[in-house]
Amino acid sequence: MASSISVSGVVVQRGGRPVLHGIDLEVAAGEVTGLLGPSGSGKTTLLRTIVGLQRPHTGGVQVLGRPAGHARLRSEIGYMTQSPSVYGDLTAAGNLRHHAALHRRGRQTVADVLAAVGLAELAQRPVETLSGGERSRVSLGCALVARPRLLLLDEPTVGLDPVLRRDLWALFRRQARDEGVTVLVSSHVMDEADRCDRLVLLREGRVVATGTPEGLRGVTGAGAMEEVFLRLIENIPNDVAL
Numbered sequence: 001m002a003s004s005i006s007v008s009g010v011v012v013q014r015g016g017r018p019v020l021h022g023i024d025l026e027v028a029a030g031e032v033t034g035l036l037g038p039s040g041s042g043k044t045t046l047l048r049t050i051v052g053l054q055r056p057h058t059g060g061v062q063v064l065g066r067p068a069g070h071a072r073l074r075s076e077i078g079y080m081t082q083s084p085s086v087y088g089d090l091t092a093a094g095n096l097r098h099h100a101a102l103h104r105r106g107r108q109t110v111a112d113v114l115a116a117v118g119l120a121e122l123a124q125r126p127v128e129t130l131s132g133g134e135r136s137r138v139s140l141g142c143a144l145v146a147r148p149r150l151l152l153l154d155e156p157t158v159g160l161d162p163v164l165r166r167d168l169w170a171l172f173r174r175q176a177r178d179e180g181v182t183v184l185v186s187s188h189v190m191d192e193a194d195r196c197d198r199l200v201l202l203r204e205g206r207v208v209a210t211g212t213p214e215g216l217r218g219v220t221g222a223g224a225m226e227e228v229f230l231r232l233i234e235n236i237p238n239d240v241a242l
């Protein structure tokens with residue numbers, strides 16, 4: 001399968017110390033890849049590096065065949081930041097329309113995306129009157145409305161109720177399966193692993209393992225992903241690619 005994202009030897013420093021210690025990673029096109037790791041493991045930094053907002057100290061990142069940060073990639077990537085980046089004084093629909101206009105998408109796309117993220121009923125509410133979870137769905141909608149080829153989602157389901165979480169994961173799956181979108185989703189919640197085609201386990205700025213959920217279970221003999229993660233950390237010192 002062709003790679004949408006190719007990360008090689010990426011070292012990123014923040015505040016004068018390395019926070020990514022030489023990341024090598026291929027993200028397959030048209031799949032849902034989960035970037036899993038505890039808080040502080042480097043998920044946001046890696047996503048920012050892929051978007052081109054964070055310059056690596058050494059190493060390189062290719063995205064859809066171009067260097068990360070290339071101007072041509074702007075309309076190809078939907079990036080949902082960890083803290084919602086939305087206009088509080090605009091309505092939910094207004095935020096989406098703003099992004100739609102930037103990417104030449106019409107009203108139907110806005111309506112479709114509002115429905116897909118479960119905001120149809122709240123579309124006319126100013127975002128500052130919405131809850132944290134609702135705001136984060138507006139932010140997700142803004143990333144989706146450009147109809148990008150690549151979706152980078154930073155902890156999109158944190159703090160949402162289980163029904164919504166399930167619905168959003170179904171939406172990510174549909175994006176990959178029906179639209180051929182490459183989806184890279186970060187989470188610190190290990191039980192979201194099974195919703196992904198492929199996993200990248202990150203810890204302390206290093207890739208601990210990559211593989212399918214079943215593959216990682218097979219190699220560790222563990223059931224729950226939390227236990228898979230622990231066994232990989234304790235028994236396998238180096239990166240294992242499965």
Ligand SMILES: Nc1ncnc2c1ncn2[C@@H]1O[C@H](COP(=O)(O)OP(=O)(O)O)[C@@H](O)[C@H]1O
Nearest residue numbers: 014015019037038039040041042043044045046
């Ligand atoms: N602006 C910053 N200055 C210094 N260190 C930072 C900065 N942002 C993040 N870090 C550090 O980089 C590491 C990775 O952070 P981050 O990428 O946000 O992890 P995650 O998203 O997995 O929680 C952490 O140790 C964090 O303290």
Ligand SMILES: [Mg+2]
Nearest residue numbers: 043044045082
């Ligand atoms: Mg983060």
